[in-house]
Amino acid sequence: MGAMDRRVVVTGMGICAPNATGLDAFALALREGRSGIRFLPELKTLNFGCQIAGYPIITDEYINNYFTVLERKGLRSNGLIYGVIAGRDAWNDAGLEIDPDGEPDWASGILFGTGLLGVDKFRESVYHVDEGQVRKLGSNSVMQTMASGISAFLGGMLGCGNQVSTNSSACSTGTEGIHMGWERIRSGQADRMLVGSCSDSGPYIWGGFDAMRILPRAYNDNPEAASRPMSASAAGFVPGSGAGALLLESLESARQRGARIYAEVLGGAVNCGGQRNGGSMTAPNPIAIRRCIREALERSGIGGREVDSINGHLTATSRDAEEIGNWSVALGRSGNDFPLVNSFKSTLGHCLAAAGSIECVGALLQFREGVVFGNTNCEDLHPGIAALIAPEKVPLRSVALPMQILAKASFGFGDVNACVIFKRFTN
Protein backbone atom coordinates (compact mmCIF):
# COMPACT_ATOMS: atom_id res chain seq x y z
CA MET A 1 0.00 0.00 0.00
CA GLY A 2 1.48 3.35 -1.05
CA ALA A 3 1.88 6.36 1.17
CA MET A 4 -1.03 8.06 -0.59
CA ASP A 5 -3.73 5.61 0.38
CA ARG A 6 -3.14 4.67 3.97
CA ARG A 7 -6.28 3.57 5.81
CA VAL A 8 -7.39 5.75 8.71
CA VAL A 9 -9.30 4.62 11.79
CA VAL A 10 -10.73 6.19 14.94
CA THR A 11 -9.05 4.78 18.06
CA GLY A 12 -10.09 7.26 20.74
CA MET A 13 -12.90 9.68 21.52
CA GLY A 14 -13.70 12.28 24.16
CA ILE A 15 -16.81 14.33 24.82
CA CYS A 16 -17.94 17.29 26.86
CA ALA A 17 -21.53 17.79 25.73
CA PRO A 18 -24.63 19.56 27.08
CA ASN A 19 -26.31 16.30 28.09
CA ALA A 20 -23.24 14.37 29.29
CA THR A 21 -19.49 14.41 29.77
CA GLY A 22 -17.65 11.13 29.15
CA LEU A 23 -18.40 8.51 26.48
CA ASP A 24 -20.54 6.09 28.47
CA ALA A 25 -22.77 8.79 29.93
CA PHE A 26 -23.09 10.38 26.49
CA ALA A 27 -24.07 7.10 24.84
CA LEU A 28 -26.73 6.57 27.49
CA ALA A 29 -28.04 10.12 27.17
CA LEU A 30 -28.36 9.78 23.37
CA ARG A 31 -29.90 6.33 23.61
CA GLU A 32 -32.55 7.59 26.02
CA GLY A 33 -32.99 11.00 24.42
CA ARG A 34 -31.96 12.95 27.53
CA SER A 35 -31.89 16.68 26.96
CA GLY A 36 -29.10 19.05 27.95
CA ILE A 37 -31.12 22.14 27.08
CA ARG A 38 -31.97 24.37 30.04
CA PHE A 39 -33.30 27.77 30.98
CA LEU A 40 -30.62 30.33 31.86
CA PRO A 41 -31.75 33.12 34.22
CA GLU A 42 -28.79 35.19 32.98
CA LEU A 43 -30.26 35.31 29.46
CA LYS A 44 -33.59 36.46 30.86
CA THR A 45 -31.88 39.23 32.84
CA LEU A 46 -30.15 40.31 29.64
CA ASN A 47 -33.46 40.51 27.73
CA PHE A 48 -32.70 37.68 25.31
CA GLY A 49 -35.65 36.46 23.29
CA CYS A 50 -34.33 32.89 23.53
CA GLN A 51 -33.42 32.28 27.18
CA ILE A 52 -32.47 28.63 26.84
CA ALA A 53 -29.32 26.86 25.71
CA GLY A 54 -27.51 23.52 25.71
CA TYR A 55 -24.29 23.67 27.73
CA PRO A 56 -22.13 21.17 29.64
CA ILE A 57 -22.44 21.08 33.42
CA ILE A 58 -19.04 20.40 34.94
CA THR A 59 -17.97 20.91 38.53
CA ASP A 60 -14.86 22.71 39.74
CA GLU A 61 -13.56 19.43 41.11
CA TYR A 62 -13.91 17.87 37.66
CA ILE A 63 -12.06 20.73 36.00
CA ASN A 64 -9.26 20.34 38.55
CA ASN A 65 -8.56 16.88 37.09
CA TYR A 66 -7.43 18.56 33.86
CA PHE A 67 -5.77 21.82 34.95
CA THR A 68 -3.11 22.69 37.51
CA VAL A 69 -3.78 25.33 40.16
CA LEU A 70 -1.70 27.79 38.14
CA GLU A 71 -3.51 27.00 34.88
CA ARG A 72 -6.83 27.57 36.59
CA LYS A 73 -5.79 31.02 37.85
CA GLY A 74 -7.76 33.53 35.79
CA LEU A 75 -9.07 30.75 33.51
CA ARG A 76 -12.26 32.15 32.01
CA SER A 77 -12.26 30.52 28.56
CA ASN A 78 -14.95 27.89 28.93
CA GLY A 79 -14.45 26.65 25.35
CA LEU A 80 -10.85 25.90 26.27
CA ILE A 81 -12.02 23.96 29.34
CA TYR A 82 -14.45 21.87 27.28
CA GLY A 83 -11.81 21.28 24.60
CA VAL A 84 -9.12 20.18 27.03
CA ILE A 85 -11.52 17.73 28.71
CA ALA A 86 -12.60 16.20 25.38
CA GLY A 87 -9.11 16.27 23.85
CA ARG A 88 -7.25 14.70 26.74
CA ASP A 89 -10.01 12.12 27.22
CA ALA A 90 -9.74 11.10 23.54
CA TRP A 91 -5.97 10.74 23.89
CA ASN A 92 -6.34 8.57 27.00
CA ASP A 93 -9.22 6.62 25.47
CA ALA A 94 -6.91 5.68 22.59
CA GLY A 95 -4.49 4.21 25.14
CA LEU A 96 -1.82 6.82 24.42
CA GLU A 97 0.55 7.92 27.17
CA ILE A 98 1.52 11.42 28.29
CA ASP A 99 5.27 11.71 28.91
CA PRO A 100 6.05 15.16 30.34
CA ASP A 101 9.81 14.64 30.09
CA GLY A 102 10.19 12.80 26.78
CA GLU A 103 10.79 13.97 23.22
CA PRO A 104 7.83 15.44 21.32
CA ASP A 105 5.75 12.78 19.57
CA TRP A 106 6.73 13.81 16.03
CA ALA A 107 4.11 11.58 14.41
CA SER A 108 1.15 12.97 16.40
CA GLY A 109 -0.55 16.26 15.57
CA ILE A 110 -3.59 18.24 16.66
CA LEU A 111 -6.24 20.01 14.64
CA PHE A 112 -8.71 21.44 17.13
CA GLY A 113 -11.13 23.96 15.69
CA THR A 114 -13.21 26.73 17.20
CA GLY A 115 -15.23 29.77 16.17
CA LEU A 116 -14.26 32.34 18.77
CA LEU A 117 -12.32 31.19 21.81
CA GLY A 118 -12.50 32.59 25.33
CA VAL A 119 -15.07 35.30 24.78
CA ASP A 120 -15.56 35.85 28.54
CA LYS A 121 -11.81 36.30 28.93
CA PHE A 122 -11.79 38.66 25.98
CA ARG A 123 -14.60 40.72 27.52
CA GLU A 124 -12.61 41.02 30.76
CA SER A 125 -9.58 42.11 28.71
CA VAL A 126 -11.58 44.73 26.81
CA TYR A 127 -12.68 46.31 30.09
CA HIS A 128 -9.10 46.47 31.37
CA VAL A 129 -7.84 47.97 28.12
CA ASP A 130 -10.59 50.59 27.97
CA GLU A 131 -9.81 51.59 31.54
CA GLY A 132 -6.18 52.20 30.60
CA GLN A 133 -5.14 49.10 32.58
CA VAL A 134 -3.70 46.96 29.80
CA ARG A 135 -1.08 45.60 32.20
CA LYS A 136 -3.86 43.87 34.15
CA LEU A 137 -4.34 41.41 31.28
CA GLY A 138 -1.49 39.43 32.81
CA SER A 139 0.25 36.63 30.97
CA ASN A 140 -2.69 34.36 30.13
CA SER A 141 -5.05 36.59 28.17
CA VAL A 142 -3.47 35.81 24.79
CA MET A 143 -3.46 32.03 25.07
CA GLN A 144 -7.05 31.99 26.31
CA THR A 145 -8.36 34.14 23.48
CA MET A 146 -6.30 33.21 20.42
CA ALA A 147 -8.24 30.79 18.23
CA SER A 148 -5.39 28.27 18.34
CA GLY A 149 -5.23 28.49 22.16
CA ILE A 150 -7.00 25.17 22.49
CA SER A 151 -4.60 23.40 20.10
CA ALA A 152 -1.63 25.08 21.75
CA PHE A 153 -2.78 24.05 25.22
CA LEU A 154 -3.39 20.43 24.22
CA GLY A 155 -0.16 20.38 22.21
CA GLY A 156 1.88 21.12 25.31
CA MET A 157 -0.14 18.85 27.56
CA LEU A 158 0.23 15.87 25.21
CA GLY A 159 3.65 16.69 23.75
CA CYS A 160 2.57 16.54 20.10
CA GLY A 161 5.32 17.29 17.58
CA ASN A 162 3.44 17.09 14.28
CA GLN A 163 1.14 19.84 12.92
CA VAL A 164 -0.65 21.62 15.79
CA SER A 165 -3.25 23.99 14.38
CA THR A 166 -6.84 25.20 14.45
CA ASN A 167 -9.45 25.18 11.71
CA SER A 168 -12.49 27.43 11.63
CA SER A 169 -15.43 27.10 9.27
CA ALA A 170 -18.42 28.04 11.42
CA CYS A 171 -20.78 25.16 12.15
CA SER A 172 -18.95 22.77 9.81
CA THR A 173 -15.69 23.16 11.79
CA GLY A 174 -15.79 19.83 13.63
CA THR A 175 -16.62 17.70 10.62
CA GLU A 176 -14.17 19.61 8.43
CA GLY A 177 -11.45 18.85 11.01
CA ILE A 178 -12.03 15.10 10.67
CA HIS A 179 -11.69 15.42 6.90
CA MET A 180 -8.47 17.41 7.25
CA GLY A 181 -6.96 15.01 9.80
CA TRP A 182 -7.91 12.07 7.62
CA GLU A 183 -6.13 13.67 4.64
CA ARG A 184 -2.97 14.29 6.65
CA ILE A 185 -2.74 10.70 7.88
CA ARG A 186 -3.80 9.18 4.58
CA SER A 187 -1.05 11.07 2.76
CA GLY A 188 1.56 9.85 5.22
CA GLN A 189 2.33 13.20 6.86
CA ALA A 190 1.22 12.05 10.32
CA ASP A 191 0.41 8.76 12.04
CA ARG A 192 -2.04 10.22 14.53
CA MET A 193 -4.13 13.39 14.52
CA LEU A 194 -6.22 14.51 17.49
CA VAL A 195 -9.10 16.30 15.77
CA GLY A 196 -12.01 18.02 17.41
CA SER A 197 -13.64 21.34 18.07
CA CYS A 198 -14.97 23.44 20.92
CA SER A 199 -17.38 26.32 21.35
CA ASP A 200 -17.80 28.70 24.28
CA SER A 201 -20.96 29.09 26.34
CA GLY A 202 -22.54 32.39 27.20
CA PRO A 203 -24.48 35.43 26.11
CA TYR A 204 -21.64 36.98 24.09
CA ILE A 205 -21.43 33.93 21.82
CA TRP A 206 -25.16 33.36 21.52
CA GLY A 207 -26.31 36.98 21.41
CA GLY A 208 -25.68 37.52 17.71
CA PHE A 209 -27.95 34.62 16.83
CA ASP A 210 -30.67 35.93 19.13
CA ALA A 211 -30.41 39.30 17.36
CA MET A 212 -30.88 37.54 14.01
CA ARG A 213 -34.16 36.17 15.39
CA ILE A 214 -33.36 32.65 14.31
CA LEU A 215 -33.68 31.11 17.80
CA PRO A 216 -36.93 29.77 19.31
CA ARG A 217 -38.57 32.25 21.71
CA ALA A 218 -41.69 30.38 22.79
CA TYR A 219 -40.01 27.65 24.84
CA ASN A 220 -38.36 29.53 27.69
CA ASP A 221 -40.57 27.68 30.17
CA ASN A 222 -40.30 24.36 28.33
CA PRO A 223 -36.65 24.12 27.23
CA GLU A 224 -36.50 20.38 26.52
CA ALA A 225 -39.19 20.70 23.86
CA ALA A 226 -37.58 23.69 22.13
CA SER A 227 -35.19 22.03 19.68
CA ARG A 228 -37.33 20.25 17.09
CA PRO A 229 -35.25 19.01 14.13
CA MET A 230 -37.33 17.65 11.22
CA SER A 231 -40.52 18.68 12.98
CA ALA A 232 -43.43 20.58 11.46
CA SER A 233 -43.22 22.87 14.47
CA ALA A 234 -39.46 23.53 14.23
CA ALA A 235 -39.00 27.12 15.39
CA GLY A 236 -35.26 27.70 15.07
CA PHE A 237 -32.12 26.22 16.55
CA VAL A 238 -31.30 26.28 20.26
CA PRO A 239 -27.73 27.52 20.82
CA GLY A 240 -25.31 25.14 22.46
CA SER A 241 -21.68 24.67 23.46
CA GLY A 242 -19.16 22.03 24.42
CA ALA A 243 -16.46 19.99 22.70
CA GLY A 244 -15.89 16.66 21.00
CA ALA A 245 -12.61 15.02 20.03
CA LEU A 246 -11.50 12.01 18.00
CA LEU A 247 -8.09 10.40 17.78
CA LEU A 248 -7.54 9.51 14.12
CA GLU A 249 -4.78 7.05 13.42
CA SER A 250 -3.29 5.14 10.52
CA LEU A 251 -4.49 1.55 10.55
CA GLU A 252 -0.86 0.49 10.56
CA SER A 253 -0.12 2.43 13.75
CA ALA A 254 -3.36 1.28 15.41
CA ARG A 255 -2.50 -2.35 14.66
CA GLN A 256 1.03 -1.97 15.96
CA ARG A 257 -0.33 -0.63 19.24
CA GLY A 258 -3.13 -3.15 19.42
CA ALA A 259 -5.56 -0.24 19.74
CA ARG A 260 -9.33 -0.66 19.93
CA ILE A 261 -10.97 0.68 16.75
CA TYR A 262 -14.33 2.48 16.78
CA ALA A 263 -14.68 2.81 13.00
CA GLU A 264 -12.78 3.46 9.81
CA VAL A 265 -12.84 6.88 8.15
CA LEU A 266 -13.38 6.00 4.51
CA GLY A 267 -13.18 9.54 3.19
CA GLY A 268 -14.76 12.93 3.09
CA ALA A 269 -15.23 16.17 1.24
CA VAL A 270 -15.49 19.88 1.96
CA ASN A 271 -16.74 22.61 -0.34
CA CYS A 272 -18.52 25.94 -0.50
CA GLY A 273 -21.64 26.95 -2.36
CA GLY A 274 -20.14 30.30 -3.23
CA GLN A 275 -23.32 31.97 -1.94
CA ARG A 276 -24.82 31.31 -5.40
CA ASN A 277 -27.83 29.28 -6.58
CA GLY A 278 -29.91 30.40 -3.59
CA GLY A 279 -26.98 30.12 -1.20
CA SER A 280 -26.08 33.09 0.98
CA MET A 281 -24.07 33.87 4.09
CA THR A 282 -26.66 31.93 6.09
CA ALA A 283 -28.47 29.69 3.59
CA PRO A 284 -26.92 26.77 1.72
CA ASN A 285 -26.58 26.39 -2.01
CA PRO A 286 -28.34 23.01 -2.48
CA ILE A 287 -26.17 22.08 -5.45
CA ALA A 288 -23.05 22.46 -3.31
CA ILE A 289 -24.47 20.24 -0.56
CA ARG A 290 -25.30 17.48 -3.04
CA ARG A 291 -21.85 17.76 -4.63
CA CYS A 292 -20.20 17.58 -1.21
CA ILE A 293 -22.07 14.41 -0.24
CA ARG A 294 -21.44 12.77 -3.64
CA GLU A 295 -17.77 13.66 -3.57
CA ALA A 296 -17.40 12.19 -0.08
CA LEU A 297 -19.07 8.96 -1.26
CA GLU A 298 -16.95 8.73 -4.41
CA ARG A 299 -13.73 9.32 -2.52
CA SER A 300 -14.81 6.59 -0.08
CA GLY A 301 -15.61 4.15 -2.87
CA ILE A 302 -19.17 3.90 -1.56
CA GLY A 303 -22.41 4.00 -3.53
CA GLY A 304 -25.41 5.93 -2.22
CA ARG A 305 -27.24 2.62 -1.82
CA GLU A 306 -24.74 1.39 0.75
CA VAL A 307 -25.39 4.11 3.34
CA ASP A 308 -27.22 2.64 6.36
CA SER A 309 -27.61 5.75 8.44
CA ILE A 310 -27.28 9.52 8.17
CA ASN A 311 -26.46 11.86 11.01
CA GLY A 312 -27.59 15.14 9.54
CA HIS A 313 -26.82 18.77 10.21
CA LEU A 314 -30.59 19.29 10.72
CA THR A 315 -30.62 22.28 13.06
CA ALA A 316 -34.40 22.55 13.67
CA THR A 317 -35.30 25.27 11.22
CA SER A 318 -37.73 25.15 8.32
CA ARG A 319 -34.72 24.29 6.14
CA ASP A 320 -34.47 20.75 7.53
CA ALA A 321 -36.81 19.54 4.79
CA GLU A 322 -34.46 20.99 2.17
CA GLU A 323 -31.54 19.14 3.74
CA ILE A 324 -33.44 15.84 3.58
CA GLY A 325 -34.21 16.65 -0.05
CA ASN A 326 -30.53 17.19 -0.76
CA TRP A 327 -29.58 13.86 0.87
CA SER A 328 -32.30 12.19 -1.15
CA VAL A 329 -30.98 13.55 -4.45
CA ALA A 330 -27.32 12.93 -3.55
CA LEU A 331 -27.92 9.31 -2.51
CA GLY A 332 -30.54 8.67 -5.19
CA ARG A 333 -32.91 7.26 -2.57
CA SER A 334 -36.32 8.19 -1.21
CA GLY A 335 -39.45 6.78 0.42
CA ASN A 336 -38.92 3.36 2.01
CA ASP A 337 -35.53 3.13 0.35
CA PHE A 338 -34.09 6.06 2.35
CA PRO A 339 -31.57 5.26 5.14
CA LEU A 340 -32.34 5.92 8.79
CA VAL A 341 -31.68 9.55 9.66
CA ASN A 342 -31.20 11.30 12.98
CA SER A 343 -30.19 14.63 14.46
CA PHE A 344 -28.76 14.97 17.96
CA LYS A 345 -29.57 18.66 18.09
CA SER A 346 -32.95 17.91 19.69
CA THR A 347 -31.15 17.09 22.94
CA LEU A 348 -27.85 19.00 22.50
CA GLY A 349 -28.97 22.16 20.79
CA HIS A 350 -26.73 23.45 18.04
CA CYS A 351 -23.21 23.50 19.49
CA LEU A 352 -21.97 25.76 16.63
CA ALA A 353 -18.25 25.21 16.01
CA ALA A 354 -18.40 22.17 18.32
CA ALA A 355 -21.46 20.67 16.62
CA GLY A 356 -19.63 18.53 14.06
CA SER A 357 -17.18 16.93 16.47
CA ILE A 358 -19.74 16.34 19.24
CA GLU A 359 -22.19 14.80 16.79
CA CYS A 360 -19.51 12.63 15.14
CA VAL A 361 -18.57 11.21 18.54
CA GLY A 362 -22.25 10.44 19.16
CA ALA A 363 -22.74 8.99 15.69
CA LEU A 364 -19.69 6.71 16.03
CA LEU A 365 -20.90 5.46 19.42
CA GLN A 366 -23.79 3.96 17.44
CA PHE A 367 -21.34 1.39 15.98
CA ARG A 368 -20.29 0.37 19.49
CA GLU A 369 -23.84 0.32 20.84
CA GLY A 370 -25.31 -1.49 17.82
CA VAL A 371 -28.15 1.01 17.51
CA VAL A 372 -29.20 4.12 15.66
CA PHE A 373 -30.11 6.69 18.30
CA GLY A 374 -33.66 7.97 18.17
CA ASN A 375 -34.90 11.49 17.49
CA THR A 376 -36.90 13.49 20.01
CA ASN A 377 -39.34 16.35 19.45
CA CYS A 378 -40.34 15.33 15.93
CA GLU A 379 -43.50 13.31 16.52
CA ASP A 380 -45.02 15.85 14.13
CA LEU A 381 -42.73 15.12 11.17
CA HIS A 382 -42.42 18.06 8.79
CA PRO A 383 -44.78 17.47 5.84
CA GLY A 384 -42.02 18.35 3.41
CA ILE A 385 -39.97 15.47 4.86
CA ALA A 386 -42.92 13.07 5.00
CA ALA A 387 -43.44 13.72 1.29
CA LEU A 388 -39.86 12.61 0.55
CA ILE A 389 -39.15 9.68 2.84
CA ALA A 390 -41.04 7.08 4.84
CA PRO A 391 -41.77 8.42 8.35
CA GLU A 392 -40.20 5.37 10.00
CA LYS A 393 -36.86 6.43 8.51
CA VAL A 394 -36.89 9.13 11.22
CA PRO A 395 -36.93 6.82 14.27
CA LEU A 396 -38.49 8.28 17.41
CA ARG A 397 -36.71 5.74 19.59
CA SER A 398 -33.29 4.14 19.37
CA VAL A 399 -33.43 1.11 17.08
CA ALA A 400 -31.06 -1.84 16.83
CA LEU A 401 -29.17 -1.82 13.55
CA PRO A 402 -25.90 -3.54 12.59
CA MET A 403 -24.89 -0.39 10.75
CA GLN A 404 -22.04 -0.72 8.26
CA ILE A 405 -21.87 2.71 6.61
CA LEU A 406 -22.59 6.03 8.32
CA ALA A 407 -22.69 9.40 6.55
CA LYS A 408 -22.21 12.59 8.57
CA ALA A 409 -22.52 16.13 7.25
CA SER A 410 -22.25 19.60 8.77
CA PHE A 411 -22.95 22.93 7.12
CA GLY A 412 -22.04 26.43 8.21
CA PHE A 413 -22.39 30.17 7.78
CA GLY A 414 -20.51 31.24 4.68
CA ASP A 415 -22.25 28.48 2.68
CA VAL A 416 -19.57 25.94 3.67
CA ASN A 417 -20.12 22.19 3.78
CA ALA A 418 -18.34 19.12 5.11
CA CYS A 419 -19.23 15.44 4.79
CA VAL A 420 -17.43 12.36 6.12
CA ILE A 421 -18.17 8.67 5.52
CA PHE A 422 -17.45 6.14 8.29
CA LYS A 423 -17.50 2.34 8.08
CA ARG A 424 -17.77 -0.33 10.74
CA PHE A 425 -14.23 -1.60 11.05
CA THR A 426 -13.46 -5.00 9.60
CA ASN A 427 -10.05 -6.41 8.79
Add this chain to the structure above:
Amino acid sequence: MNSMNTEAYYQKLKDIIGPYLPEDVSADEIQMDSHLVNELNINSANLVDIILDVEDEFDITLENADMDAMQTVRDAMELISKKQQPDMPEQPGI
Protein backbone atom coordinates in the same frame (compact mmCIF):
# COMPACT_ATOMS: atom_id res chain seq x y z
CA MET B 1 9.22 47.65 58.26
CA ASN B 2 9.16 46.20 61.76
CA SER B 3 9.88 42.52 62.35
CA MET B 4 6.21 41.60 62.78
CA ASN B 5 5.42 43.13 59.42
CA THR B 6 8.41 41.42 57.87
CA GLU B 7 7.19 38.00 58.92
CA ALA B 8 3.61 38.69 57.76
CA TYR B 9 4.76 40.08 54.39
CA TYR B 10 7.10 37.17 53.88
CA GLN B 11 4.28 34.72 54.46
CA LYS B 12 1.95 36.63 52.13
CA LEU B 13 4.61 36.64 49.41
CA LYS B 14 5.17 32.93 49.79
CA ASP B 15 1.42 32.40 49.38
CA ILE B 16 1.44 34.51 46.22
CA ILE B 17 4.47 32.76 44.71
CA GLY B 18 3.36 29.22 45.62
CA PRO B 19 0.96 28.59 42.73
CA TYR B 20 3.57 29.73 40.16
CA LEU B 21 6.15 27.14 41.17
CA PRO B 22 6.72 24.33 38.69
CA GLU B 23 5.60 20.90 39.83
CA ASP B 24 9.09 19.79 40.85
CA VAL B 25 9.72 22.78 43.15
CA SER B 26 8.10 22.70 46.58
CA ALA B 27 6.84 25.79 48.41
CA ASP B 28 9.27 24.91 51.23
CA GLU B 29 12.11 25.85 48.91
CA ILE B 30 11.10 29.51 48.90
CA GLN B 31 13.78 31.40 50.85
CA MET B 32 14.34 35.11 51.40
CA ASP B 33 17.16 35.17 48.84
CA SER B 34 15.65 32.71 46.34
CA HIS B 35 15.94 33.97 42.78
CA LEU B 36 12.44 33.71 41.31
CA VAL B 37 13.44 32.60 37.81
CA ASN B 38 16.89 31.06 38.23
CA GLU B 39 16.37 29.17 41.48
CA LEU B 40 12.63 28.67 41.89
CA ASN B 41 12.32 28.00 38.12
CA ILE B 42 9.28 30.22 37.75
CA ASN B 43 8.36 30.77 34.10
CA SER B 44 9.47 34.34 33.36
CA ALA B 45 6.13 34.93 31.58
CA ASN B 46 4.44 34.54 34.97
CA LEU B 47 6.43 37.39 36.57
CA VAL B 48 3.79 39.84 35.29
CA ASP B 49 1.12 37.80 37.08
CA ILE B 50 3.09 37.79 40.32
CA ILE B 51 3.45 41.58 40.04
CA LEU B 52 -0.34 41.93 39.63
CA ASP B 53 -0.98 39.66 42.61
CA VAL B 54 1.48 41.67 44.75
CA GLU B 55 -0.24 44.91 43.71
CA ASP B 56 -3.64 43.55 44.68
CA GLU B 57 -2.46 42.08 47.98
CA PHE B 58 -0.53 45.14 49.18
CA ASP B 59 -2.55 47.82 47.41
CA ILE B 60 0.43 49.35 45.62
CA THR B 61 1.37 50.04 42.01
CA LEU B 62 4.60 48.69 40.56
CA GLU B 63 6.30 50.12 37.47
CA ASN B 64 8.23 48.35 34.74
CA ALA B 65 11.50 49.28 36.44
CA ASP B 66 10.23 47.74 39.67
CA MET B 67 9.56 44.51 37.85
CA ASP B 68 13.14 44.45 36.56
CA ALA B 69 14.38 45.07 40.10
CA MET B 70 12.31 42.26 41.59
CA GLN B 71 14.68 39.32 41.17
CA THR B 72 14.44 37.68 44.60
CA VAL B 73 11.90 37.39 47.39
CA ARG B 74 13.94 39.94 49.36
CA ASP B 75 13.76 42.38 46.41
CA ALA B 76 9.99 42.06 46.49
CA MET B 77 9.88 42.68 50.24
CA GLU B 78 11.95 45.85 49.85
CA LEU B 79 9.86 47.11 46.95
CA ILE B 80 6.64 46.62 48.89
CA SER B 81 8.06 48.37 51.91
CA LYS B 82 9.28 51.31 49.80
CA LYS B 83 5.98 51.68 47.94
CA GLN B 84 3.97 51.65 51.13
CA GLN B 85 5.88 54.57 52.67
CA PRO B 86 3.98 57.80 52.16
CA ASP B 87 5.97 60.27 50.07
CA MET B 88 7.90 62.63 52.36
CA PRO B 89 7.06 66.24 51.64
CA GLU B 90 10.03 68.22 50.42
CA GLN B 91 11.61 70.34 53.14
CA PRO B 92 11.45 73.97 52.24
CA GLY B 93 14.90 75.56 51.88
CA ILE B 94 15.96 78.12 54.41
